[in-house]
Amino acid sequence: MTAPALKLKSTPLNSIHRKLGGRMVEFGGWDMPVQYAAGTVEEHVRTRKHAGLFDVSHMGEVDVRGPDAVAFVNGLVSNDASKLVDEQAQYSALTTPEGTVIDDLLVYRFAEDHLLLVVNAGTTDKDWDWISSHRENENIELRNVSDNYCQIALQGPDALGILQKLTRLPLSEVKYYHFREGEVDGVPAIVSRTGYTGEDGFEVYASPDKAEQLWNRTLDAGNFGADDGVLPCGLAARNTLRLEAGMCLYGHEIDETTTLLEANLGWITKLNKRDFIGRDRLLAQKQEGIGRKLVGFEVTDRGIARDAQDVLIDGQRVGRVTSGSPAPFLKKNIGMAYVPVEFANEGRAIEIDVRGRMVAAQIVPLPFYKRPKQ
């Protein structure tokens, strides 16, 4: 192990993670738990069956206020922020002039003159520089408020029942990708019905000095310690849960070399809205067709595909694994990869070069996992 060059940042829950037996690792410049005592498999499965609690305080937040807030943001992102209503959230992307991805993010609308952008931890500084450098003479106030929020995510079929014990907000009335402002355990908070696991659940934003209270009270309300109680979950479970749900992870499926259309993110690419950075290139790519496409695959041999391994078709190296892992709930070995579009059909046999051994796999539909309808 080499010593990190810079001091790692820590969330307000750092000492709690250590008390809970969290194994701490560096992630995007932050000191974060990769797993707790229960282990990744149990954390993952518990989230699918009951509930998991995640510290996501490392995520960045950018506050945009003023009469031009929506117009300014809409010029930078691919989805149509003008379609948002108050108390609604939208998945979107910051794009380069080439139509590739600076970051993926959530855009929250509090009012027609107030948005909050929630961005990835490792890209917060880059995003802030990009967003603030595109400011011209709009009537807005722009602030990096990442240090003003802690964020915890409670995910899983039991999430609503657990969180409801701590708030008078009518949680069942909050629709998916909507949010409310209110109190959780008496603490002023933003309660958003969003997440990154493929389960129902909530993300709660509050003042960092209330993080420990919210975390501990949520564990208590969720019967942490019982076999069917909530479990604190680390980054490893967060990754396998999002992978089973077929969601992109910045730096893996998407980055500044991949376009939104290649990454199956056409659904957040609104080419008919007013101009945004990269629109022309994305429009051209849509008309010409993409050369490669992100697909899901399932390993059919023995073996586990891992990130950055080569994909072969008919003996030719044609692509690369973006994320590969065992899937603890599905009990399969799965992954996502870019392959030339002519090979990107479901059922196609591919091979993965697993450290020199060619392992058979098959392209399958995304997502791998979809939660059962309530």
Added chain:
Amino acid sequence: MANVPENLHYSKDHEWVRVEGDTAVIGITDHAQDQLGDVVYVELPRAGDEFVANEAFGSVESVKAVSEIFTPVSGKIAEANDSLTDEPEKVNKDPYGDGWMIKIKMSSPGEVDSLLTAAEYEDFTKAENE
């Protein structure tokens, strides 16, 4: 605190060796399995394969990562624990027992003498964690 049985020899790559005549039984230590987390896949050699000391003979994978496993002694594989194919979790549950990995017929039994004792291995893992 990780379990480090007295009667075994240890490598700095966190393998243990139990000598049975001219055969060495090899697995990974309790400390190693704890660091790895849930073991979900183990790849082992076949009987008859030959390895020299410190060569990788297989790999062990958790959800998050792959680690190579090295043989601390040279020789020919007498037997691999193929039950780990279907029950890799034995490596977590019983690293010194049912979770053993290979039995190797040693070509240079003297190699065992250069391995760490239980006390030395405990000091080594403590130093490594500091």
